[in-house]
Every structure is written in C-alpha cells, then in structure tokens.
Amino acid sequence: MVLASLGALYPFFPISLGACRKYQGFLFLVCCTPAFVFYLLVLPSITLDGLSLEQQDSTLLSDRSSNGIIEIGFQYPIFTPAISIINRGAYSREVNIFLRIIDRNQETVLFRAVRSKSDGQNLTVESTVRGMLSNNFRYLFNPVKLAPRQEMSGRAVFIITNIEDGATFTEALGNGHTGVFELRDPEGGQLLASFPMAPI
Known part of the structure; x- marks a missing residue:
C-alpha cells in the first residue's frame, strides 16, 4: 500500500x-x-514475532458405540483438544500440530494431528477419521494456515494408536505422564514452539 x-x-x-x-x-x-x-x-x-497456543478443553472419543467409530472398525481413542493458536508475526505461515507424551522415564511418543491430505490412496485410519470429521468446521487438520496477527481456534485430532482404550490414555496422563503440544514447520519439521498440555 x-x-x-x-x-x-x-x-x-x-x-x-x-x-x-x-x-x-x-x-x-x-x-x-x-x-x-x-x-x-x-x-x-x-512486530511481536512468534506463536502462542492455548488449550481450552479436552475431549476423548473412546466410546466405540458412538460417532460412527463402531462402523469403521478400529479401536483407537481419538483425542480432540480445543486449542487456540495466535500468529503474532507480520506474515502468514503454516504449522503442523503435534502432541508429545513423556512418561516418568523420560521416554517420549510423538503423535501428529490428522492431516488434511494423506500420502497415497489407500484407506487408512487417518483418512477414515478425517472423512468422519471433515464436514465439521470446528476441527483443525495439518497443516494449519495462520494469518498475520490473527487467532485460529478449533479442535486438533490425534489418533492414539499405541493405547488400546481411552481409560488407559487418561490413566497414563495421571500417573506421571506429561503432554506437550508442539508446532512444527510443515516443510522441514523444525520445532517452532511448544506448550504444556492441560490435564484431561
């Protein structure tokens, strides 16, 4: 201008x-x-460059008789925390959302939020969950596009693939396990910012 x-x-x-x-x-x-x-x-x-993330609430879809989960035939709980991301920079950017779970032995498991597009054409758990939730605009799929100095709110979608049920997931978080949200660059994967996860 x-x-x-x-x-x-x-x-x-x-x-x-x-x-x-x-x-x-x-x-x-x-x-x-x-x-x-x-x-x-x-x-x-x-410009106050940087990113900030705030967790507003947490929801765990672990009841296999609801939300159509029983119809698509998988048993993984789906963690959908409501988050708000603010881009304080002067330029638009894209980020990928990850969830890192750290146990008492400092061993970590990294979960990537469901992507808007998956590699390949095969039907996967990720593509099935995306198809189930994509018609609801409140869900965020990687990569998330952030306008400069704007806030983006919605629910990230994490498929907890190494835990059998939601009760085990919540118990793990209550027994010394901690969670950290990570924002990473979609191209190179570099860590841009990390924020502690609030208890479920």
Whole structure:
C-alpha cells in the first residue's frame, strides 16, 4: 500500500517535470526506498514475532458405540483438544500440530494431528477419521494456515494408536505422564514452539 501510494504520487513532484526520462526511473526508485525499508527492516523489528497456543478443553472419543467409530472398525481413542493458536508475526505461515507424551522415564511418543491430505490412496485410519470429521468446521487438520496477527481456534485430532482404550490414555496422563503440544514447520519439521498440555 505504501509502495503504491509513493508510485502514484511521484509524477507530481515538481523536480520530475523537468527531468529527463532516464532520471525519472531513478527518482521513482528513490521514492520507493522508504517503502522497502519499512517492510524489510522496520516492520519486522516492531512486530511481536512468534506463536502462542492455548488449550481450552479436552475431549476423548473412546466410546466405540458412538460417532460412527463402531462402523469403521478400529479401536483407537481419538483425542480432540480445543486449542487456540495466535500468529503474532507480520506474515502468514503454516504449522503442523503435534502432541508429545513423556512418561516418568523420560521416554517420549510423538503423535501428529490428522492431516488434511494423506500420502497415497489407500484407506487408512487417518483418512477414515478425517472423512468422519471433515464436514465439521470446528476441527483443525495439518497443516494449519495462520494469518498475520490473527487467532485460529478449533479442535486438533490425534489418533492414539499405541493405547488400546481411552481409560488407559487418561490413566497414563495421571500417573506421571506429561503432554506437550508442539508446532512444527510443515516443510522441514523444525520445532517452532511448544506448550504444556492441560490435564484431561
């Protein structure tokens, strides 16, 4: 916007009226310099860059007789915490949501939230769960797109594939196991931020 304004105003400067054409291009670049300085140097320095995540509540779909789970034939509990993610940066970005469970021996298990698209065409637990929940706009699927300085709220979907039932999952979290939400870069997988999970 600043760049467009300067470009529109520069022909009205008196000095440009008598200048040769080859100098008008140079004058245009001089007029545009403040816009480049603002967007490349000033704006990033005054922006509170970073991500924040807040957990609002937790829901565990472990009753196999509800939500159509019995019809699709798998026995994994589905953990769907309601979260709110804020992008404090000046630019849009995408993140993947993960859940890391740490036991008392400091051994970890990392769960990735259900993706909006899966690799391959085979029917998997992930694709089945996504199909079951995708018509509800309150669910978030990886990668999550975050607008600058905006908040995105919804429910992440984690399939707890190494635990047989929901009771075991909640008992594990109550017996010294801790949970951590991680936001990672979709391309390289780098950890961008981590936040402790609230008790279920």
